[in-house]
Amino acid sequence: MSDIYMDNNATTMVDPAVVEEMMPFFSEQFGNPSSLHSFGNKVGMALKKARKQVQRLIGAEFDSEIIFTSCGSESDSTAILSALRAQPERREIITTVVEHPAVLNLCEYLETEGYTVHYLKVDNKGRLDLDEYKKLLSDKVAVVSIMWANNESGTIFPVEEMAELAHNKGIMFHTDAVQAVGKIPIDLENSYIHMLSMSGHKLHAPKGVGVLYLKRGTRFRPLLRGGHQERGRRAGTENVASIVGLGKACEMAGSHIEFENTHVKAMRDRLQEGILAAVPNCFATGDVENRLPNTASIAFEFIEGEAILLLMNKVGIAASSGSACTSGSLEPSHVMMAMGIPYTAAHGTVRFSLSRYNTMEEVERVIAEVPGIVAKLRKLSPYWGENGPIENPESAFAPVYA
Amino acid sequence: MWDYSEKVKEHFFDPKNAGAVADANAVGDVGSINCGDALRLTLKVNPETEIIEDAGFQTFGCGSAIASSSALTEIIKGKTLDEALLVTNQDIADYLDGLPPEKMHCSVMGREALQAAVADYRGEEWKDDHEEGALICKCFAIDEIMVEETIRANNLHTVEEVTNYTKAGGGCSSCHEAIEGVLTRVLAEKGESFMAPAIGGAPVAAPVVAAKPKPAAKASGNLKRIRIIEMVLESIRPNLQADNGDVELVDVDGKNIYVHLTGACNGCQMAAMTLGGIQQRLIEELGEFVKVLPDTEMPVAMEGA
Structure with missing residues (x-):
């Protein structure tokens, strides 16, 4: 047996179809997508396709709203630090006590840097009190970061409603959706979510690749500066094989x-x-x-x-x-x-x-x-x-x- | 998953002496706040000979907590109470062919249950004398409370000092940020602030620097200093010799004291720690800051320098 x-919820098997899709990018398709010649061009086209596949799964309005990163944690850090750097006059963050360490430990660190972090409590079923949340929304808050679904209990938070409440007060909203993407339908085009993190290996793509969704127009400061990859929003030569795998995995998750x-x-x-x-x-x-x-x-x-x-x-x-x-x-x-x-x-x-x-x-x-x-x-x-x-x-x- | 030894697995999957001893006359209930584990040890002690004739355990805890409990009962059966009290947590860990550093507290819990049971038998009240905190240094299994108390008791100010006193941070150095955090907090209680060194890290083999002109030797007091230095080194030598090593004084250049490590100490991975320990003793005895360096780092006199 x-x-x-x-x-x-810890990690998933890479789907054999995903592996198959990735294989050429370890061998004959080795070009750098930034290169002008045909070696690079084909790889560039593959990235474009993967971006579309991710866009479709999470219902983003534009494929340029997809930024490939190395993992969910990088996406979380990029989103929260970007919000703080873009709005230096705002010194508060709202999150929850049940976030993943990728968000919690960053927030605890930011407290030592002088930021104020509000941690929303949960009841005995793991639910948030939205009245408590509404009271905290002010023009001092740089970003709200709330997970879409909890990794341990699976409890889903009403992030779409919470994003709208934040947006109406002029506050950026980020959600760590690594557990939710691929398991429940997501339609970002019709939401007020400004930033969303997802991770490849939670949905049968390989480890070491993630996505930060960034709604068009949202003010942004990159975590990694350097080359013009990802339209200058995340420098570093792309992890092409994994991105191609993630695209395929997203297509399969959607179906x-x-x-x-x-x-x-x-x-x-x-x-x-x-x-x-x-x-x-x-x-x-x-x-x-x-x-x-x-x-x-x-x-x-x-x-x-x-x-x-x-x-x-x-x-x-x-x-x-x-x-x-x-x-x-x-x-x-x-x-x-x-x-x-x-x-x-x-x-x-x-x-x-x-x-x-x-x-x-x-x-x-x-x-x-x-x-x-x-x-x-x-x-x-x-x-x-x-x-x-x-x-x-x-x-x-x-x-x-x- | 944890890297458990075969012996740990054996005692977890097939624990010995599980369950309460029916006609027990000694009971010890202890828990480890570190992970919420808890253990009840029941003993049947012969009132004439004080020999532990039977031992049983009930444990609420993880694999190594159950294995440590099982090992403890095997070790102490047939021993007198006084003999059993000599069993240390390291004995329990050794019996299991070692435990991961994060899990050493499971063996501590075993030893404490034994102490509590003996106290119960003798009609004494047992009080736990130590607290455990979150693990800071994984290389040497040093927890936060140990670091905190050592900083307070010895008025420490740097990560280097914490390493010298507790060993924490003396291995891979990944926990230095956490140690700085504890220093910052403890020093803040006294209204002081933690001053970090500019970089922290230095190459293992320090680059040979051109010798600076030596400061004019101060005659007064220098002889006395050297005598104190020699006295301290003499007092440390027996410990090193026990490990087939040795140390001798080579030179004193202002704040820099050069020593020569020989035998097993030379090239030992713990050499840096040994030097740190010597340095700390010298700072205490001399009442001034000095730096203890291996003679290999002595400045090479350049031509014309």
Whole structure:
């Protein structure tokens, strides 16, 4: 039996059709797209095609609104730093407590540079309070940066509405959409989103390529200056093979959007329902009514995520966890903590993220394996008795913490 | 994924002594705030001999926490309480053929559970005596609280000093930004500000610079200085000799003190750290800033210089 990959929010398999499209650009199509001769010209045409393919997937009005970058993190940094440099008189940023580290760590750094960052909180389902948001919109704010969908819980934020609110107050709006693009329909032409980040490897393109969408007319200051690549907005010779791959992947994602929201969603729903029915003391986290079609985040109480992952890995199932121990950080997932999930459950969250390459048979195999793994670890847990959690677990086992 | 040893995997996938000992007479409950892991250790101690006849663990935690718990129970079974108390967290890590630096606190938790259980048996109250913070230096597994407390206790001002006192930052140097951050914060508490050196990095083999004219030697006090320097070096030599190395004084040129490292110290990757340690001792003993350099960096006297 082959291994089961359910960690597609971390990264995805490069589609074989994407690989095939890329191959010539490692060998005969080696030209520099900036060159005038025919070697370069063909490569330049390939970039143009890829740009169109990306444009179509995210519904951009012009293909010149697509700037190829090296990754989602570069796009995020470029967008936020550009907004600050273009508007030096504005010293505030609005974001959320559940952003990806690509945004959060940058914002924390910017605080040391004297910027004020407002972090919007979330409720126990991971939802934002739009009234809190509206109150923060002022002419001191340089940029709002809100993720489209959360990587851990899959919860979708109302970024289109939030962008319009920002735009009406004259504030730039950026969204980190690396998890959303390719999974849910996006129509940027008819939105007030000024900047959007996406990443190739989240949608079956290779790692090392990303996109910053920049709405025409939005004031911009490049992160990398130098050559005239990307119309002078991102210098550096293009990562041609990967860009071509990204274009193909976008085309394929576009034609699978419906599949994603029917078949993949059905597999995800079956997985969650099957696990919740078979395992006591576990629950789905996030806004389950309003989340990515491929993501299920399940918190298993009284056990720890890394231990779960290691046992799942042993039987050939790949997923990820919000446990502190999987990252080497001090706290369990900041996303789970922000939703007020208790320690003993936040440590035991497992994220299953599917793709169009998963099958219903795989889903059933996971449902069959997980209960035994959870039971084995609970047997070791000081919070767990013979047949269930000990009474008043938090007070019956209250260790001295160091 | 973590780079766990086969031994860690073995104790995780097939833990020994899992579950509570039925007729236990000693219980230790501890947790590590570092990652939220927690451990209950139960022991059956023979009241006559104080020998640990049985040990069991229940652990809420990651793979290495479970493996460390399992290893701990295997190590202490059959030992007397006093013998068991000599087990260090390093012993637990060694038993498992090592743990990743981020996971060393799992072995610390094991040792603490043992201390807590022994205290419980003896009717004493056990208090934890250390705190853990976020890991700063991955090369030497030094956490933020350790760095912070060392800065406070020794009035440190530079990354170099932090490295000399704690080893943090002495390896790959990637954590220097984080160390600067802690310095900035701690110094700000005292109303001081952190002054960074202009660049920080320097080539390993410092370029040979033309010798500058030596400052006129000050007769007064210089002899006393050299005696102190020699005294400090003498006190350090036994440690180095234990590692088959040695150090000797070559020259004193104003603030620069040149020494010759020999034996195992010569060319050792830790040489820079050894020099740093010597420098720190000398600064303390002399009460002035000096720089300790290997004799290979002595300025070459140029013709006519």
